Amino acid sequence: MTRPPLSALAFTLVSLGVFAVLSMRFLPLVPLYLHAGTRAQTQTALNAIAEAQGWLVSDMAITDVTDQSMTFEYHPHHRGGDSLQCHQYCFTHHVLQSCGSSCL
Secondary structure: OOOOOHHHHHHHHHHHHHHHHHHHHHHHHHHHHHOHHHHHHHHHHHHHHHHHHOOOHHHEEEEEEOOOEEEEEEOOOOOOOOOOEEEEEEOOOOEEEEOOOOOO
């Protein structure tokens, strides 16, 4: 039985490393891909928040989604110092709050 070449082992390890890094970003967003209801609810909420706050939807990046809430970062792109704000929106109560709060 022959051993696989070292380059094949290196390729496998690098591929697993890249997959691990990408999965940390992808896994919290899985409900958006699997559930049409969650996807529609999230889109409606983002548009409503953007309109109410006077924000651009393109300045909002979703970081986590569950069936009860979504977490997103708001990063306005304007002249001067850019600030990053983390927000959580509760689908059940329609409440926008800062990150770290719970949706009860």
